[in-house]
Amino acid sequence: MISEKETTSSENLMALENQYGAHNYHPLPVVLARGEGVYVWDVEGNRYYDFLSAYSAVNQGHCHPKIIGALKDQAETLTLTSRAFYNSTLGQYEQYVTEYFGFDKVLPMNTGAEGVETAIKIARKWGYEKKGVAENQGVIVVFDQNFHGRTTTIISFSNDDEARKNYGPYTEGFIRVPYNDLAALKEVFTNHPDIVGVLTEPIQGEAGVVVPNASFIPGIAALCKENNALFIADEIQTGIARTGSLLAVCGNCNCSGNCERGKTYTRPDLLILGKALSGGTYPVSAVLADDEIMDVITPGSHGSTYGGNPLANSVAMAALDVVNDERLAQNARKLGEIFRERMNVLIGKSALVTLVRGRGLLNAIIINDSPESSTAWDICVKLKENGLLAKPTHGNIIRFAPPLVMSEEELHDCCDIIEKTILEFA
Numbered sequence: 357m358i359s360e361k362e363t364t365s366s367e368n369l370m371a372l373e374n375q376y377g378a379h380n381y382h383p384l385p386v387v388l389a390r391g392e393g394v395y396v397w398d399v400e401g402n403r404y405y406d407f408l409s410a411y412s413a414v415n416q417g418h419c420h421p422k423i424i425g426a427l428k429d430q431a432e433t434l435t436l437t438s439r440a441f442y443n444s445t446l447g448q449y450e451q452y453v454t455e456y457f458g459f460d461k462v463l464p465m466n467t468g469a470e471g472v473e474t475a476i477k478i479a480r481k482w483g484y485e486k487k488g489v490a491e492n493q494g495v496i497v498v499f500d501q502n503f504h505g506r507t508t509t510i511i512s513f514s515n516d517d518e519a520r521k522n523y524g525p526y527t528e529g530f531i532r533v534p535y536n537d538l539a540a541l542k543e544v545f546t547n548h549p550d551i552v553g554v555l556t557e558p559i560q561g562e563a564g565v566v567v568p569n570a571s572f573i574p575g576i577a578a579l580c581k582e583n584n585a586l587f588i589a590d591e592i593q594t595g596i597a598r599t600g601s602l603l604a605v606c607g608n609c610n611c612s613g614n615c616e617r618g619k620t621y622t623r624p625d626l627l628i629l630g631k632a633l634s635g636g637t638y639p640v641s642a643v644l645a646d647d648e649i650m651d652v653i654t655p656g657s658h659g660s661t662y663g664g665n666p667l668a669n670s671v672a673m674a675a676l677d678v679v680n681d682e683r684l685a686q687n688a689r690k691l692g693e694i695f696r697e698r699m700n701v702l703i704g705k706s707a708l709v710t711l712v713r714g715r716g717l718l719n720a721i722i723i724n725d726s727p728e729s730s731t732a733w734d735i736c737v738k739l740k741e742n743g744l745l746a747k748p749t750h751g752n753i754i755r756f757a758p759p760l761v762m763s764e765e766e767l768h769d770c771c772d773i774i775e776k777t778i779l780e781f782a
């Protein structure tokens with residue numbers, strides 16, 4: 357018999373994961389058992405502000421009643437049919453999500469990496485069948501420090517050694533150029549007539565919330581148009597209100613879904629979504645495109661057993677409803693400005709933080725120590741002790757991305773915790 361202590365103490369639960377699970381993550385030492393809105397609780401009942409939001413999957417807040425309601429209702433009705441048959445929620449969801457984001461068609465998948473793989477396949481097929489590139493010659497341009505997921509093909513074009521090493525041989529057909537460098541992209545286009553697409557994150561999340569110049573994303577789209585290539589936006593982390601607009605490619609458009617796209621909107625040819633598409637309940641991803649691109653996909657040429665399943669469809673519609681109903685994009689925009697203001701005040705008081713950057717509620721601070729140092733990790737452990745959960749990325753960068761349902765008062769409370777913690781270190 358397993359005693360209650362063994363199943364309920366953080367220490368024992370961490371030991372279980374350590375013994376029986378593959379060691380593909382290095383988690384902060386906290387074991388979470390419950391979540392509601394902007395809060396999570398550990399098994400001992402301590403409450404924390406969640407400042408990671410499962411890498412921006414929980415934009416709508418933990419266990420949002422409307423999303424959980426849709427999940428429960430659909431779970432009791434029909435969960436999976438496979439695409440061998442039609443199902444009663446898929447068409448509705450497809451209409452909903454395409455109208456919401458302004459595209460003709462959607463291809464539903466499950467995880468983010470599958471969404472990226474799907475976009476790569478569509479771009480290549482489009483290249484051969486529409487652009488007229490010779491078979492197997494298609495090239496997709498990607499950027500240094502990119503993060504698009506963990507499949508064999510995706511890590512093939514990563515330059516993160518940890519993600520790549522000893523997983524070869526690697527998939528061909530990708531060229532990597534510096535991020536935020538339109539001249540480099542232009543040169544690649546000059547030298548390679550067989551480019552079928554350019555794949556980018558509008559803001560590089562995993563790289564440490566790297567925000568490019570305002571001209572970069574529109575510049576990519578323009579170069580793609582000039583050279584008859586597809587502009588592929590991976591908005592898995594930046595999309596769905598996280599950066600203060602429905603999508604990061606919306607730029608400074610201050611709407612929240614179902615919008616008339618503003619002047620700052622750069623329309624991708626292929627839009628990849630995941631994470632918050634389900635509000636953190638269930639893996640749901642999607643690729644959106646217009647008919648002349650999506651019609652290269654024919655029966656049997658791509659698919660997934662769970663893609664477009666009834667449960668996913670219902671959950672995604674509820675999750676996107678919440679983004680609109682609660683004006684999460686506007687809230688992210690407003691709170692983001694306050695957050696960066698508060699962090700800039702802190703930078704004035706402490707030499708330990710050198711920079712805050714980000715957009716909306718996707719932000720990061722840079723810790724004044726080498727990426728090899730444990731300072732950022734130690735700060736995160738201390739933040740945890742003070743009631744706030746965040747995780748370092750690339751050694752000396754700490755990403756701050758709370759659920760977008762946060763109130764202004766709560767955000768100030770969080771900034772107080774961060775400030776107190778950092779000042780304790782200095």
Ligand SMILES: *Cc1c(COP(=O)(O)O)cnc(C)c1O
Binds near residue numbers: 503505593
């Ligand atoms: C998280 C993420 C992915 C991968 O999504 P998974 O669901 O983990 O496969 C791809 N691209 C970006 C930008 C991401 O943040």
